[in-house]
Amino acid sequence: MSAGHRHRVHRPGDTPVHRLPPQCKLAAVAAFALTVVATPREWFAAFAAYALLLAGVALAARVPPGFVLRRMAVEVPFVVFALAVPFIGTGERVAVAGLSLSLPGLWAAWNILAKATLGVAASVLLAATTEPRMLLLGAQRLRLPPLLVQIAMFMARYLDVIAGEMRRMRVAREARGFAARDVRHVPVVARSAGALFIRSYERGERVHLAMLSRGYNGSMPVLSDLTASARQWLLAGTLPGAALAALLGAWALA
Amino acid sequence: MHVPDGFFNAAVSVSAAAVAAAGVAVCLRGARRELDDRTAPMVGLVAAFVFAVQMLNFPVAAGTSGHLLGGALAAILVGPYAAVLCMAVVLLVQGFFFADGGLTALGVNITLMGLVTVVTGWGVFRLVTRVARGRAALTAASFAAALVSVPASALTFTLLFWIGGTAPVEIGTVAAAMGGVHVLIGIGEGLITAVTVGTVLAARPDLVYGARGLAAPLVLRGADGERTVVPAAPARDASPRPARPFLLAGTALTLVLAGAVSFFASGNPDGLERVAEDEGFIGQAGDHALGSWSLADYGEVGGVPVGVAGVIGVVITLAVSGAVAYAARRRRAAAPGGARGTGEAGGAADGVTDGAADGITA
Numbered sequence: 001m002s003a004g005h006r007h008r009v010h011r012p013g014d015t016p017v018h019r020l021p022p023q024c025k026l027a028a029v030a031a032f033a034l035t036v037v038a039t040p041r042e043w044f045a046a047f048a049a050y051a052l053l054l055a056g057v058a059l060a061a062r063v064p065p066g067f068v069l070r071r072m073a074v075e076v077p078f079v080v081f082a083l084a085v086p087f088i089g090t091g092e093r094v095a096v097a098g099l100s101l102s103l104p105g106l107w108a109a110w111n112i113l114a115k116a117t118l119g120v121a122a123s124v125l126l127a128a129t130t131e132p133r134m135l136l137l138g139a140q141r142l143r144l145p146p147l148l149v150q151i152a153m154f155m156a157r158y159l160d161v162i163a164g165e166m167r168r169m170r171v172a173r174e175a176r177g178f179a180a181r182d183v184r185h186v187p188v189v190a191r192s193a194g195a196l197f198i199r200s201y202e203r204g205e206r207v208h209l210a211m212l213s214r215g216y217n218g219s220m221p222v223l224s225d226l227t228a229s230a231r232q233w234l235l236a237g238t239l240p241g242a243a244l245a246a247l248l249g250a251w252a253l254a
Numbered sequence: 255m256h257v258p259d260g261f262f263n264a265a266v267s268v269s270a271a272a273v274a275a276a277g278v279a280v281c282l283r284g285a286r287r288e289l290d291d292r293t294a295p296m297v298g299l300v301a302a303f304v305f306a307v308q309m310l311n312f313p314v315a316a317g318t319s320g321h322l323l324g325g326a327l328a329a330i331l332v333g334p335y336a337a338v339l340c341m342a343v344v345l346l347v348q349g350f351f352f353a354d355g356g357l358t359a360l361g362v363n364i365t366l367m368g369l370v371t372v373v374t375g376w377g378v379f380r381l382v383t384r385v386a387r388g389r390a391a392l393t394a395a396s397f398a399a400a401l402v403s404v405p406a407s408a409l410t411f412t413l414l415f416w417i418g419g420t421a422p423v424e425i426g427t428v429a430a431a432m433g434g435v436h437v438l439i440g441i442g443e444g445l446i447t448a449v450t451v452g453t454v455l456a457a458r459p460d461l462v463y464g465a466r467g468l469a470a471p472l473v474l475r476g477a478d479g480e481r482t483v484v485p486a487a488p489a490r491d492a493s494p495r496p497a498r499p500f501l502l503a504g505t506a507l508t509l510v511l512a513g514a515v516s517f518f519a520s521g522n523p524d525g526l527e528r529v530a531e532d533e534g535f536i537g538q539a540g541d542h543a544l545g546s547w548s549l550a551d552y553g554e555v556g557g558v559p560v561g562v563a564g565v566i567g568v569v570i571t572l573a574v575s576g577a578v579a580y581a582a583r584r585r586r587a588a589a590p591g592g593a594r595g596t597g598e599a600g601g602a603a604d605g606v607t608d609g610a611a612d613g614i615t616a
Contacts (some may be wrong), residue, residue, distance in 0.1 A: 148339070153298065159306075
């Protein structure tokens with residue numbers, strides 16, 4: 001899971017997709033993901049339509065395909081699993097290029113690959129077109145508990161700080177000739193984690209004091225009111241709407 | 255182990271989301287009771303810590319490496335409530351920003367990697383520390399807690415896979431593969447957790463939530479040999495409102511949701527079950543090399559799903575909710591000593607608690 005996290009996830013821009021209020025986009029992506037997951041795996045036409053829809057969104061948001069593909073590296077572990085399923089799966093076997101593969105396993109692998117890929121691509125596009133802070137505010141508008149949103153905001157803000165702290169400790173370790181090669185080196189890494197915890201916690205206490213001195217009373221002041229017009233909701237709704245139409249169309253064909 | 259979209263069927267996803275929501279709601283209340291207005295900055299920073307620690311790869315065996323899940327570690331360091339919130343937020347941020355774990359699978363991910371690891375980890379930790387005391391026992395308990403929490407999470411994954419996985423792999427194969435790998439990862443997790451907790455105990459024992467109540471009282475010795483035992487600072491136990499009605503309501507709601515959804519789902523066999531029936535592959539069980547785990551049983555799940563899937567869903571929900579509720583009650587009953595001073599009290603309070611906590615019974 002560490003593969004995709006070092007990239008910048010947000011691509012600033014000024015397209016209609018970027019300008020949509022975050023809560024609309026979040027709701028649209030969630031509805032889209034639900035539609036994808038609910039689609040029976042035999043309806044290939046529907047999956048093709050979903051992929052085209054996402055390509056259309058990427059085009060409208062001017063997100064290059066290479067960016068999306070690189071960010072999709074997080075999916076790799078489950079791709080490996082999906083590729084293994086036809087070999088270890090049960091049920092009727094078919095011979096493909098001299099290999100005995102499980103037919104239900106092939107279906108399941110296709111199912112996982114198609115749905116996971118579409119879901120990941122939709123999430124990547126959402127993160128690419130929405131500032132992290134705004135995304136969390138949008139989640140709050142969608143009735144996620146405010147405390148949870150605040151915690152997530154602190155986390156998002158301090159992620160780079162903590163990661164930087166960790167990186168400096170790693171540089172210090174390596175400057176002294178350390179390289180984690182086998183199990184015997186685990187205690188060194190673990191002591192670094194302990195030191196990192198103490199530093200994080202103490203930083204948290206300092207931040208809390210600083211917040212108190214600026215009048216913090218347990219909830220963050222709302223600076224920007226996120227309101228979405230009906231037109232914006234309608235625009236955001238075109239993605240899940242079109243997906244639903246594709247689903248119904250495939251149903252009519254099936 | 256972040257589960258993507260489409261890996262579990264809708265029923266399991268929705269049930270797990272209900273369990274996760276109930277668990278997070280309970281923990282939000284618990285954390286606010288303990289941490290007050292410090293909740294957001296402290297839990298947020300610890301969440302960032304967990305996120306960073308998950309990037310620490312450690313070598314498991316030749317060539318392979320694992321990374322921490324961090325659930326048990328967070329539970330021991332900041333307590334179960336804050337730990338569940340940390341894990342939930344970490345998974346939320348990973349799902350939202352990094353597309354790591356599907357949006358529809360968020361409930362599954364929070365249940366597996368947040369609730370299960372924290373609840374089992376904390377349970378094992380309390381069990382061991384109740385039997386034995388002292389710093390060595392704390393380290394051993396940390397090791398055991400982390401060691402158990404990872405395979406527990408993997409086995410819960412297997413159970414969910416059995417109920418509503420979308421791939422036709424025998425449950426025995428999945429259990430063996432997941433269990434085997436995760437016992438190894440669990441050993442690594444246990445080692446790192448134990449040493450990490452030990453490091454923090456050595457430097458700032460007052461920060462280790464799991465070591466609260468183990469601190470020796472502060473004893474002042476006067477010049478004339480007079481000994482005064484300073485009582486521990488009163489615990490921050492502000493909320494007189496009992497959480498029980500809330501817990502009961504949450505559990506009931508979860509049960510209803512999970513039960514209803516399981517039954518609804520089992521009325522519509524998913525693709526695998528349909529294929530199982532259509533293809534009639536039950537008869538081929540003997541042909542397959544891995545066919546020891548009877549395929550008939552698998553078909554059975556597809557064939558008589560109303561009873562089995564529903565009951566299992568309800569039982570799991572009950573177990574998870576019950577464990578969360580029990581943990582919540584336990585925390586309330588045990589008044590933690592040596593609470594950290596509030597921000598206003600500043601350095602003086604820090605000095606006192608540090609001094610007291612340094613005398614942890616060794």
